[in-house]
Amino acid sequence: MLKINNLHVMVDNKLILKGIDLEVNQGEIHAIMGPNGSGKSTLAKAMAGHPNYQIVEGTIEFFDGQEYINLAELEIHERAKAGIFLGFQYPTEIPGISNLGFLRESVNNVWKAQGKKLLSKDDFIAFLRPIMEILKMKELFLDRSINEGFSGGEKKKNEILQLMVLDPKLAILDETDSGLDIDALKVVADGINRFKRPENATILITHYQRLLDHIIPDFIHVLGDGKIIRSGTKDLALELELKGYNWA
Amino acid sequence: MTYSSAFVNYLSKEISQSDMLNDNVPLTQLKKKLLPLFKMSTFPNNKDEFFRYSKIKETDFDNLEFKYLPIANASSLLSLNQFSSYFQYKIIFIDGELSLDQTTLPPGILINNITSHDEIQEVMNSLDQTNFFGLMNILSSHNIYKLTIPKDHKSSEIISTFHITTAAGKQHLSTPCIFINAMENSYANLFSLHLFLGLEPYYYVTNSALYFNLENSAVIDYSKLQIESEKSLHISTIQANLNQNSILNTQLISLGANNSRENQKINLLGQNARANLYGLYDLKQDMQADHYIDVVHQYPETYSHQIFKGILKDQSHGVFTGKVTISKDAKHSVSTQLNKNIILGDTAQMTSRPQLMIDTDDVKCTHGSATGQMDPEQLFYLKTRGINDNQAKKMLYHAFAREIIEASPCGKIKQILNNFILNDTDENMFEDLNYSNRCQHGTFSFT
Numbered sequence: 001m002l003k004i005n006n007l008h009v010m011v012d013n014k015l016i017l018k019g020i021d022l023e024v025n026q027g028e029i030h031a032i033m034g035p036n037g038s039g040k041s042t043l044a045k046a047m048a049g050h051p052n053y054q055i056v057e058g059t060i061e062f063f064d065g066q067e068y069i070n071l072a073e074l075e076i077h078e079r080a081k082a083g084i085f086l087g088f089q090y091p092t093e094i095p096g097i098s099n100l101g102f103l104r105e106s107v108n109n110v111w112k113a114q115g116k117k118l119l120s121k122d123d124f125i126a127f128l129r130p131i132m133e134i135l136k137m138k139e140l141f142l143d144r145s146i147n148e149g150f151s152g153g154e155k156k157k158n159e160i161l162q163l164m165v166l167d168p169k170l171a172i173l174d175e176t177d178s179g180l181d182i183d184a185l186k187v188v189a190d191g192i193n194r195f196k197r198p199e200n201a202t203i204l205i206t207h208y209q210r211l212l213d214h215i216i217p218d219f220i221h222v223l224g225d226g227k228i229i230r231s232g233t234k235d236l237a238l239e240l241e242l243k244g245y246n247w248a
Numbered sequence: 249m250t251y252s253s254a255f256v257n258y259l260s261k262e263i264s265q266s267d268m269l270n271d272n273v274p275l276t277q278l279k280k281k282l283l284p285l286f287k288m289s290t291f292p293n294n295k296d297e298f299f300r301y302s303k304i305k306e307t308d309f310d311n312l313e314f315k316y317l318p319i320a321n322a323s324s325l326l327s328l329n330q331f332s333s334y335f336q337y338k339i340i341f342i343d344g345e346l347s348l349d350q351t352t353l354p355p356g357i358l359i360n361n362i363t364s365h366d367e368i369q370e371v372m373n374s375l376d377q378t379n380f381f382g383l384m385n386i387l388s389s390h391n392i393y394k395l396t397i398p399k400d401h402k403s404s405e406i407i408s409t410f411h412i413t414t415a416a417g418k419q420h421l422s423t424p425c426i427f428i429n430a431m432e433n434s435y436a437n438l439f440s441l442h443l444f445l446g447l448e449p450y451y452y453v454t455n456s457a458l459y460f461n462l463e464n465s466a467v468i469d470y471s472k473l474q475i476e477s478e479k480s481l482h483i484s485t486i487q488a489n490l491n492q493n494s495i496l497n498t499q500l501i502s503l504g505a506n507n508s509r510e511n512q513k514i515n516l517l518g519q520n521a522r523a524n525l526y527g528l529y530d531l532k533q534d535m536q537a538d539h540y541i542d543v544v545h546q547y548p549e550t551y552s553h554q555i556f557k558g559i560l561k562d563q564s565h566g567v568f569t570g571k572v573t574i575s576k577d578a579k580h581s582v583s584t585q586l587n588k589n590i591i592l593g594d595t596a597q598m599t600s601r602p603q604l605m606i607d608t609d610d611v612k613c614t615h616g617s618a619t620g621q622m623d624p625e626q627l628f629y630l631k632t633r634g635i636n637d638n639q640a641k642k643m644l645y646h647a648f649a650r651e652i653i654e655a656s657p658c659g660k661i662k663q664i665l666n667n668f669i670l671n672d673t674d675e676n677m678f679e680d681l682n683y684s685n686r687c688q689h690g691t692f693s694f695t
Contacts (some may be wrong), residue, residue, distance in 0.1 A: 097646025106633035
């Protein structure tokens with residue numbers, strides 16, 4: 001589904017990613033771990049197409065259901081339509097746009113591109129309701145401005161709500177566990193586990209083992225100084241927890 | 249230097265003709281009193297602190313016609329009917345002249361032409377003789393109107409005033425002048441639309457004036473939408489006296505005119521008088537919008553709140569001067585002011601000048617000004633959800649403007665502003681903004 005080859009990414013004229021190779025297949029969950037500054041968020045932003053994150057070498061290829069396409073050739077919104085979702089580490093606050101208006105606009109754009117039938121406003125709210133129940137979100141939440149005044153936990157739940165509603169082929173979740181208390185962590189992890197199906201894939205970016213107590217990854221990769229320095233299965237996370245990133 | 253242009257000569261001639269024809273004698277007498285004062289004044293120029301950035305110039309008033317019969321074309325009348333049919337109660341000015349046969353008002357509300365000596369004296373007493381364009385408005389008005397909101401009148405029905413410009417190709421001057429007296433404990437919801445309905449944009453000048461007097465406990469919601477011709481000059485004076493417990497909420501939306509100047513002078517004269525002033529200007533090409541807001545707290549425990557926002561594209565220029573004076577008697581007063589602007593591109597300019605003059609202790613005053621580009625992180629966030637650049641910018645633009653749109657308590661007005669500001673008919677977009685047509689007031693309940 002995703003093939004990253006020798007990826008080099010620059011931010012503000014500084015080379016952050018220095019040759020990432022990664023392959024993710026359908027049905028897999030990959031966890032990317034690593035210390036602060038190792039390049040985890042840079043990898044996520046580069047895949048989503050943030051304009052400040054410049055690919056200077058290498059490729060990111062994504063299988064859109066028919067063929068592999070070079071992500072660098074797609075605009076940001078086209079990547080979303082192709083089935084890529086970035087869950088933000090720090091979801092942006094946008095005062096003045098309601099969550100409902102935003103979600104509907106987003107879903108209409110993505111579904112339209114994917115040839116799905118669009119829903120009326122009432123049907124859309126009815127469609128959202130059970131997902132919001134899973135995430136323990138109240139309906140009033142839809143009337144609030146996007147992420148404005150949300151607690152850390154609410155922001156992350158909002159990201160998972162968008163994930164579940166948009167139902168992408170590939171979810172890249174950047175530090176989705178940060179800022180969550182134990183109960184919220186369980187709710188968010190439950191949402192991610194429900195998202196997992198044989199036809200999609202997830203890249204979990206995290207600092208800590210604790211998220212991996214709830215979501216079992218198929219592979220774990222450790223990033224250090226812009227490269228993957230170690231890959232393994234779920235046991236690697238436990239080793240990292242005991243020995244620290246220096247060990248890797 | 250005195251103001252002695254061809255325009256003044258024209259005014260002198262008009263006034264002497266009115267005198268001979270015995271037209272509205274008290275008004276002509278008032279004009280005769282004011283004319284020497286006007287001649288002695290200097291046309292506002294960039295040496296004047298409050299016109300430092302204005303591009304209004306003396307020659308803008310050359311060769312204007314200001315006494316003629318409006319020649320409305322059929323298409324503009326049709327458009328006018330479409331707009332005006334949206335409102336039950338309306339006062340219609342076509343090319344600066346009141347069209348009485350199209351004017352309908354709710355029971356108890358009156359509009360009349362000021363003709364008595366006593367009323368003219370009131371006009372004289374209300375005038376700010378330092379306001380050049382205010383004087384010019386009176387001197388060039390054929391009629392001055394007075395709208396009276398009776399004591400205890402409370403209706404959420406919108407009373408709209410249409411200022412329609414239609415006259416094909418005539419370089420004319422429109423000078424509507426209305427005095428609004430909101431009597432004790434009354435409420436009115438006023439909407440004013442300055443709209444160009446001519447076939448091709450052309451140059452004309454509107455110099456309008458609106459004088460509010462709010463008696464004790466009167467409340468006025470006033471929204472103004474200005475969509476003049478892209479070649480026109482629009483000058484507006486709003487002056488308000490607020491007495492005890494009265495509230496004036498104003499919402500000025502400037503979307504048109506090549507050059508616009510909004511003068512707003514608010515006098516807070518009684519305890520607990522409150523002015524909430526909102527504004528939005530959306531400028532493109534070489535448009536200029538110059539807002540000059542002057543709030544004077546003259547009494548203890550008075551309140552003013554200003555939020556003005558601008559969106560500037562191309563080579564446009566926005567000017568915001570927000571002057572707040574808290575006089576030495578106005579203890580325990582509260583004043584807040586905020587001016588925020590988004591600049592799109594490298595060539596638009598914004599000049600923002602907050603000016604606080606505080607002559608007493610024990611007051612709360614804040615002011616802030618921020619001008620910048622659209623937030624790239626917000627844009628990125630929206631785009632990662634499948635929303636294209638153009639749609640995302642529209643959404644952010646709307647989000648920015650929404651605080652000003654929401655300032656109106658009336659769903660119908662919000663909907664109109666929303667439609668004009670967005671100029672977008674995509675029904676799926678912002679569907680959550682389907683406002684109720686019912687007005688929702690925090691202060692009163694209407695049954």
